[in-house]
């Protein structure tokens with residue numbers, strides 16, 4: 454501590470203003486605690502400013518453009534023109550509104566927000582490097598929510614102007630003529646498809662012999678078909694080794710062939726971010742993968758220090774961080790809160806959308822569950838046809854007692870439909886529970902009912918000998 458620098462004190466110090474951190478701060482403040490939230494970036498974190506929200510905003514616009522280009526069969530002929538400046542300012546407007554909402558909530562809940570990077574000085578004191586100097590904060594409890602960072606690979610430094618990470622790609626400074634995407638995971642698929650729809654010729658390099666290895670095989674097939682339709686080349690089993698640059702054109706070397714690109718988007722995963730936090734001063738450390746280990750109430754080895762979100766093992770998903778932030782805040786406020794979710798859904802907002810929850814058929818069989826599966830195709834859905842989006846299906850995996858273990862949804866609206874599937878698995882629902890619940894007609898949600906009816910051998914809108 455600097456001489457003369459009197460520390461402030463707080464009941465709960467939250468470090469990091471992303472989905473894990475700001476939700477923890479709001480929940481703890483709602484429970485009556487004095488909360489300080491230290492964040493070196495804008496509230497909302499990567500999710501709101503450089504990840505989930507800008508990507509979904511731009512993907513929505515790209516889908517709109519693509520739909521407009523193909524509306525002739527509905528009798529609508531349009532001339533489309535992309536104004537990137539307007540697109541960027543529309544995206545920024547969305548982010549600003551949501552950030553304004555979080556700032557207003559923090560104000561209303563009297564969360565003391567301090568802008569700056571925090572580091573531990575002792576297990577009960579941190580210092581925040583603010584614009585106006587260092588601020589010492591004594592805390593009774595702390596919640597670490599410092600998130601994650603994009604992984605860099607050798608030969609493709611993010612410092613290079615033509616090497617993008619997701620954050621850079623979401624600036625949409627331009628639509629490259631040719632875009633090489635390294636990694637066909639969440640980000641590669643979402644942003645690769647988005648740029649293809651905005652007009653880029655996209656090539657995806659995936660190191661694995663398969664992409665989306667955890668998905669159902671028919672899901673991969675549906676995505677592969679659509680990528681081909683969008684003119685995206687997917688190179689499986691291809692590792693990018695580096696590039697040379699000449700006249701703004703990159704020659705990307707792979708172990709198979711060389712390809713030309715204007716920009717390269719590197720999307721090969723994320724890693725937990727604890728740099729500069731000085732965990733050691735709090736007598737804490739990370740595991741060999743860089744995660745902070747906690748129990749199910751999010752407590753680290755020190756019972757008064759919690760960790761939530763991407764710094765804690767598990768999928769790098771904002772909705773996991775939200776849930777963990779609430780558990781940590783409640784536990785820190787004396788409630789007996791534990792992370793008890795059976796399942797965490799995942800959604801890839803590519804085309805078609807892919808949403809899944811629970812186990813795939815293969816995973817369930819590997820766990821020695823006696824499962825079988827059934828599908829319902831959106832081709833047989835009145836709503837999907839009326840929306841001109843008949844591609845895709847819902848697959849239900851359930852056991853001999855008809856208890857549902859997994860649901861995968863592929864197609865337009867999958868991201869919204871998965872909510873019912875999550876509830877079903879959390880509640881231990883059987884196929885009958887869904888099949889006997891009347892779903893409104895005509896909706897996409899009926900298709901989940903139809904898939905479970907097919908599972909029970911009662912479906913009327915599908916036929917197989």
Ligand code: NAI
Pocket residue numbers: 606635636637638639640641643658659660661664665691692693719720721722723768769770799800801802
């Ligand atoms: P990812 O883990 O989803 O996919 C990375 C892909 O890159 C894998 O298929 C991997 O085999 C491949 N790869 C690794 N090294 C490679 C190399 N040297 N050359 C070629 N391919 C290589 O990671 P991604 O896409 O970066 O996303 C990070 C995380 O962010 C995701 O795991 C997800 O949790 C989260 N995310 C979630 C979204 C959502 O919920 N819709 C959207 C975007 C990201």
